[in-house]
């Protein structure tokens with residue numbers, strides 16, 4: 001039967017993780033920690049289960065969690081979201097993004113993405129029947145190019161997906177970038193899906209610039225975040241969307257017939273854990289130490305380090321390596337690196353619709369220091 005997604009195969013993250021397992025490689029490909037979360041968080045979930053909090057929660061998420069999320073956003077951005085009508089708990093960011101896109105766009109509409117971009121956005125837009133409009137980020141720096149974004153806006157533009165801190169490049173939008181976006185969209189009705197899953201991984205002296213900080217942008221935005229990233233539990237698949245009441249009402253119409261709601265005990269466990277902000281306040285220093293360890297190790301190799309302002313990803317250029325495999329495509333290089341050197345990485349070409357190849361690959365440094373050292377020992381051969 002005709003495919004709704006004829007150009008889509010299995011995600012690069014699944015492919016590279018399977019290859020890493022097959023070859024017993026150190027897996028710095030797919031983005032997930034190889035260390036466990038805080039036992040206090042697990043205790044909170046266990047306790048909730050024992051307390052009998054095991055039946056359907058409200059469709060929108062348990063009130064204590066929505067209140068904790070609203071308090072966190074207020075403390076971090078100064079914007080008050082109403083826990084009742086403006087916060088929805090989701091089954092991770094992936095479901096949140098699909099649901100937001102589904103309620104924004106349909107056939108005849110255009111949705112802008114900034115390439116390179118996370119691999120779910122484009123198939124999500126295609127599933128709605130809307131047209132994907134790809135705007136390149138500035139080559140080399142991966143910063144937004146507002147002239148190009150302005151040129152891409154049309155009367156049919158319904159929405160735009162943005163992502164800061166940015167996967168895969170680790171770029172963080174500045175206050176001036178947010179201001180420019182705000183001004184550019186001010187005369188339009190364009191909605192924004194702001195993927196902020198790495199919001200708590202921005203390295204000093206920078207700060208996370210949420211769209212929530214600007215009234216004009218906040219009014220048109222679905223802010224998406226993920227507890228999987230923030231609390232080292234990517235397998236829990238739980239996150240949230242914050243959006244003004246009118247947008248949230250539309251979001252919930254789709255959400256209720258998509259997953260309906262998200263598992264109860266984890267919501268209670270997260271609500272309890274969020275009472276103490278220390279875990280996410282301390283996250284930038286925690287990951288900055290890992291980033292620095294990894295970057296220092298790579299500095300003595302011929303990989304060329306790109307900047308890393310946020311996220312838990314480090315991109316490197318491979319064109320100066322002293323091995324002939326540097327001339328392979330990024331995807332083939334990553335396969336070779338996994339099989340022969342024993343370290344898995346992700347090709348940046350996977351984040352482009354046309355497979356654009358710039359000889360850059362991405363490593364994930366959300367790993368135990370010993371894992372990073374083991375990977376560095378293998379990479380030192382290059």
Ligand code: GLN
Nearest residue numbers: 011013014029030031167
């Ligand atoms: N976001 C993770 C990454 O970029 C992968 C998530 C997934 O496997 N879908 O590596």
